[in-house]
Amino acid sequence: xxxxxxxxxxxxxxxxxxxxEGFIKRREELSVSRIVLMDIDxxxxxxxGSLARRMVExxxxxxxxxxxTERQAVLExxxxxxxxxxxxxxxxxxxxxxIPLEFGLIGQETTGPGGFAMALRTIPVxxxxxREMEALSPDGWLIxxxxxxxxxxxxxxxxxxxxxxxxxxxxxxxxxxxxxxLGVDGDCIWLDYFGLNHLAxxxxxxxxxxxxxxxxxxxxxxxxxxxxxLDFDFDKTLIAALGLIPSGYLxxxxxxxxxxxQMQRADRTRAEVVMEIDRELMALYxxxxxxxxxxxxxxxxxxxxxxxxxxxxxxxxxxKHEVHIVNVPNRGALKGLPDEAVVEVPALVNRSxxxxxxxxxxxxxxxxxxxxxxxxxxxxxxxxxxxxxEAALLALVAHPLVPTADVAEKLLDRILEAxxxxxxxxxRG
Ligand code: G6P
Numbered sequence: 322x323x324x325x326x327x328x329x330x331x332x333x334x335x336x337x338x339x340x341x342e343g344f345i346k347r348r349e350e351l352s353v354s355r356i357v358l359m360d361i362d363x364x365x366x367x368x369x370g371s372l373a374r375r376m377v378e379x380x381x382x383x384x385x386x387x388x389x390t391e392r393q394a395v396l397e398x399x400x401x402x403x404x405x406x407x408x409x410x411x412x413x414x415x416x417x418x419x420i421p422l423e424f425g426l427i428g429q430e431t432t433g434p435g436g437f438a439m440a441l442r443t444i445p446v447x448x449x450x451x452r453e454m455e456a457l458s459p460d461g462w463l464i465x466x467x468x469x470x471x472x473x474x475x476x477x478x479x480x481x482x483x484x485x486x487x488x489x490x491x492x493x494x495x496x497x498x499x500x501x502x503l504g505v506d507g508d509c510i511w512l513d514y515f516g517l518n519h520l521a522x523x524x525x526x527x528x529x530x531x532x533x534x535x536x537x538x539x540x541x542x543x544x545x546x547x548x549x550x551l552d553f554d555f556d557k558t559l560i561a562a563l564g565l566i567p568s569g570y571l572x573x574x575x576x577x578x579x580x581x582x583q584m585q586r587a588d589r590t591r592a593e594v595v596m597e598i599d600r601e602l603m604a605l606y607x608x609x610x611x612x613x614x615x616x617x618x619x620x621x622x623x624x625x626x627x628x629x630x631x632x633x634x635x636x637x638x639x640x641k642h643e644v645h646i647v648n649v650p651n652r653g654a655l656k657g658l659p660d661e662a663v664v665e666v667p668a669l670v671n672r673s674x675x676x677x678x679x680x681x682x683x684x685x686x687x688x689x690x691x692x693x694x695x696x697x698x699x700x701x702x703x704x705x706x707x708x709x710x711e712a713a714l715l716a717l718v719a720h721p722l723v724p725t726a727d728v729a730e731k732l733l734d735r736i737l738e739a740x741x742x743x744x745x746x747x748x749r750g
Contacts, residue, residue: 324354325638328395330450331406331467332358332388333365335602336623338614340403341373343627345380351635357387359395365603366390372606379612392450396457401634404450405466408442409743411599415592416739418584424732426722427581430591431469431519432573433722437701438736440472441713442743444705447473451481462637462674464488464630465648471518474648475663476702486675487648487663488633489518490626491568494552497625499526499537499566502549515655515680518648518665519570520694522687526566538564563686574690574721595621633670640672649675655691656682662695693721708746713737 327344329337337358344353358373360366370388377384389395395402407414417435421428429435447467454463463485467473474487492514493507500507505528513525525534537550542561547554552569559575560566572580584590598620605615629645636643644667651664654677658664668675683691700716703709710733717729737747 324352325400325634326355326357326398327353327634328357328359328399328402330359330392330395330402330404333360333362333369334405334407335369335599335606335618336405336621336626337369338372338376338606339618339623339627340630341376341627342614343631344384345376345382347631347635348380348382350639351631353384355385355387357389357395357399359389359392361390363390368603368606372611375609375612376614392453393457396450396454396461399454399458399461400638401462401464402454402458403464403466403630404447406443406446407467408439408446409740411592411596413439413442413740413743414595415590418590418592420735420739421732422581422584423735424728425581426724426728426732427573427577428584428590429573432570433720434717434732434736436469436472436519437697437716437720438740440469440476440701441705441736441747442740443467443469443473444476444702445746448476448480448706451477451483451485454483455481460484462486462634464633466626466630469518471520471648471663471665472698472701474518475698476705478650478663479661479702480706484674486633487518487665488626488629489648489665490623490629491519491521491570492646492665493625493629495523495566495568498552499550502540503528512646512667513680514646515666515683516568516664516687516691517694517698518663519568520574520691521568521665522563522571522684523566524564524684534564537566541566563684565684565687577722633675636670637672637674642669642671644668644678645670645675647675649677652677654678654680657688657692658695659699662699664695690721693719697721705746708744708748710737710747713747 358370374386417438418428421434427433463483465487470487470489477485496510497507500510511527512523514523553572633645647668648663648665651658651662652660654666666677668677697719704713717723718726723729
């Protein structure tokens with residue numbers, strides 16, 4: 322087992338202790354000599370980094386935790402670089418969630434116009450980082466958690482040479498939810514899963530080799546309200562007709578009106594709630610007695626993110642030939658999408674990377690939605706890279722949650738204005 326160097330861009334995130342815990346848990350199979358935490362916010366970095374050091378010390382793991390505000394220090398010779406940045410911070414997210422609501426549209430961190438604004442701010446920063454990584458650690462792997470994860474991974478694959486794999490806790494959370502409902506270990510469950518990041522479905526579930534999809538669908542059909550198998554109260558007739566288990570993010574498409582009404586009635590956006598959790602977490606992290614991941618962190622949506630990241634890193638480093646659900650270029654896995662389009666599918670992971678498994682045809686009932694959202698994503702990436710207003714407008718027009726070109730035009734003006742300091746690429750023309 323070789324000694325690995327891991328870098329974390331956005332290491333001052335309150336999620337970082339979760340990642341550290343993941344490495345501690347897998348210490349038998351993954352020997353990490355150095356974890357370099359990098360953040361532009363030194364104060365946060367010091368607080369989170371000190372907790373990381375206490376955790377490692379308490380676990381008796383010999384991993385050096387290095388703190389830095391310099392990106393180069395992370396990238397030089399890193400075997401794995403985990404990216405978890407939020408360009409514009411939580412204030413930026415609050416804007417992404419509020420602006421679409423002004424137009425009567427879903428305001429969400431990664432889905433719809435909110436995710437679009439986040440992608441415009443974030444893609445140039447991630448491509449900059451990728452360029453540095455190409456020079457400083459060309460053999461390293463970039464494991465991307467930065468949202469909107471699918472779009473960022475699409476940009477990295479299309480516009481850099483870096484070896485990037487996009488990751489989300491969504492698939493592992495869906496798997497573990499099913500395992501919990503059945504009272505079995507997550508590892509016993511195998512998902513036949515397809516789609517895009519935050520736009521995915523499970524088409525078959527296997528337990529110890531047995532296809533239990535029909536049993537699960539029957540259980541969903543007969544349980545009133547939201548069942549433990551789903552993370553939203555999807556319409557039961559819809560689920561039965563689809564014969565698929567949707568990711569919770571499909572609520573924005575299948576039940577737009579219901580969700581919009583909830584959003585409009587809420588006195589705070591999710592970003593504002595998260596700001597409060599974040600303040601609470603930072604205060605806790607400052608407590609010198611705290612030497613493990615605190616329970617409050619479970620109030621965030623990123624459950625299991627470290628399990629997904631560390632298992633993926635181990636599969637690459639140990640050449641495991643394991644199957645992980647990741648975001649990678651399609652290359653024929655899903656029929657009806659371009660080869661270069663990044664999709665979220667099971668992939669065989671070994672030392673040479675993540676190789677998507679062939680899924681084939683998507684069910685007709687969802688194919689059009691996936692194709693439409695992918696077209697939006699491709700246009701959004703083009704807009705973020707070129708600063709083309711036309712591409713940006715076409716991206717919004719292509720998005721199924723944006724009703725008309727008239728709305729798209731006004732929405733775009735509003736987004737570009739509100740995010741001006743983060744969007745120099747749009748100033749050129
Ligand atoms: C889920 C998604 C992540 C997202 C998170 C938001 O885990 O898969 O992509 O970042 O939810 O959680 P939050 O606590 O920030 O609302």
